[in-house]
Amino acid sequence: MTPRADPLTVEVVELIGTVVARYYEEYEHAAAEHSLTGAQARVLRLLAHEPMPMRRIAASLKCEPSNVTGIVDRLESRGLVERRPDPADRRVKLAAPTEAGRATAQRLRDSLDFAREPLGELSVAERALLKELLQRMLGMTPE
Incomplete structure (x- = not known):
């Protein structure tokens, strides 16, 4: 059997799809509680890691x-993001979170219980294995 026809593979793919759908639903709800669209919340989450x-x-x-320009414009008008020159190339503008933007991104991250609660029921070893398997599925080198 090819992996596509394998019933176990089909079941795993369906479960991953269900997890992703529930995550996006919760993410959209959490974003709305912070008066953000899902897209605005995702941009703010990305920028919380580093300006780009x-x-x-x-x-x-x-x-x-x-x-993205429109999303950043709206976040900037709310004081959550600012544009600044890239120190490596001053012709390029970076979007960067303000202090308020970083705080909002942290509150948003803290409010996402959907994944945290079920993952909390797994042992540390199970979470580490799940992380490794997901990284492998994404073509990443497991840490």
Whole structure:
């Protein structure tokens, strides 16, 4: 049997799809509680890790740079994001979270209980194995 026809593989794929759908549903709900759209929350989450140019944000979110510009404009008008020159290339503008943006991103992250609660029921070894398996599925080198 090919992996596609294997009933276990089909079941795992369906379970992953269910987890992803529930995660996005919870993420959209959490974003709305912070008066953000899901897209705004995702941009703020990305920027909480490091400032980045619009094109890189667009590539990460798999959308058009013009969409990101509008999202960053709205976040900037709320004082959550600012544009600043890239120290490596002053022609490039980086979007970066403000202190309020970092705090909002942290509150948003803290409010996402959907994944945290079920994962808390797994042992440390089970969570480590799940992390490794997901990294392998994504073509990443497990840490």
